[in-house]
Amino acid sequence: MATVVAYGLLAAAAVALRPPDGAPRWLRPLAVATTAALVLPLALSFSRGTWIATALAAFAVIVLTGVARAVRVLLVLTAVSVVLVGGLGVGSELVAQRLTSITQVTDAPDRSVTDRYTMWSAAASMWREEPVHGVGLKGFPTHRDGHASIGLSSGSDTAGAGRAFQRQPLLSPHNMYLLILSEQGLIGATAFIGSWGAILLGSLRRLRERRGAADCGLAAVALMIWQTVDFLYADIGGPSTVLTGVVLGLAAWWALAPAAPDGAKTA
Known part of the structure; x- marks a missing residue:
């Protein structure tokens, strides 16, 4: 659900910053309201990775629309965050704990942080053992215990949002790049990162060309x-x-679609 909220927040923020050509006047205020409304559920998702990704993506996109606008928007977002989390006390203590745990590795670290870094080390160890082609598709769970330290727990405790307490096995390193590197080696990682990077760079290039x-x-x-x-x-x-898949398709369409003739309206 944190992913869905982050997608919605960024899409709404993009529309608020730069509405489509010919959009009705009410679209921008609605997009601004939607962006502000989604800040609270994003904060209460307690997903550290989602917070980091959303903050960096939002900052990058705001900067792409202009430095002056970036400063104004960041001030507004900071004020909204302070009111929702600080002023109203909406989950402020838990949010602070989750933020602190991101870098808290050596001094009483969060168990989930310890497990994640341990699995990252295990994935890197698998790659060093099989650097070219990796240990094979879906091979991480099979080789995990042979490469992980004894500090790795047997599973992750999950509960809440209408779900009963259960223990989820740790079947991946929770890092897409390390997962591909460990299971498919340099061959898979080069193909994945290369294609992903090409789409991202192509999207940025076309965005700068199209401007308004x-x-x-x-x-x-x-x-x-x-x-x-x-x-x-x-x-x-x-x-x-x-x-x-939808995000990848949208970005690929935007990056690779042929340029429209001069004066023609583009999507």
Whole structure:
């Protein structure tokens, strides 16, 4: 759900910053209101990776629209965050704990942080053992215990949002790049990072070329940046996989669509 909220927030923010050509006047105020409304559920998702990816993607997209506007928007977002989390006390203590735990590795670290860094080390160890082709597709769970330290727990405790307490096995390193590197080696990682980077760079290039007539290009760039950063803390899996495919398709369409003739209206 954190992924869905982040996608919605960034799409709404992109429309608020640069509405499509010919859009009705009420679209921008609605997009601004939607962006502000989604800040609270994003904060209460307690997903550290989603927070980081959303913050970086939003900052990058705001800067793309101009430095002066970036300063104004950042001031507004800071004020909204202070009111929702600080002033109203909406989950402020838990939010602070989650933020602190991002870098708290040596001094009483959060168990989930310890497990994640341990799995990252295990993935890197698998790659060093099989650098070219990796240990094979879906091979991480099989080779995990042979490469992880004894500090790795047997699973992750999950509960809440209508779900009973359960223990989820740790079957991936929660890092898409390390997952591909460990299972498919340099061959898979080069293909994945190369194609992903080409789409992102192509999206940015076309956005800069189109300027004011960007339409949904700003949203495509925002979502692509978010996904690129989020893959540092997550990997493909679950219902959000469908949305990931939609984001990739949108960004690829924007980056690779042929240029329209001069004077023609583009999508």
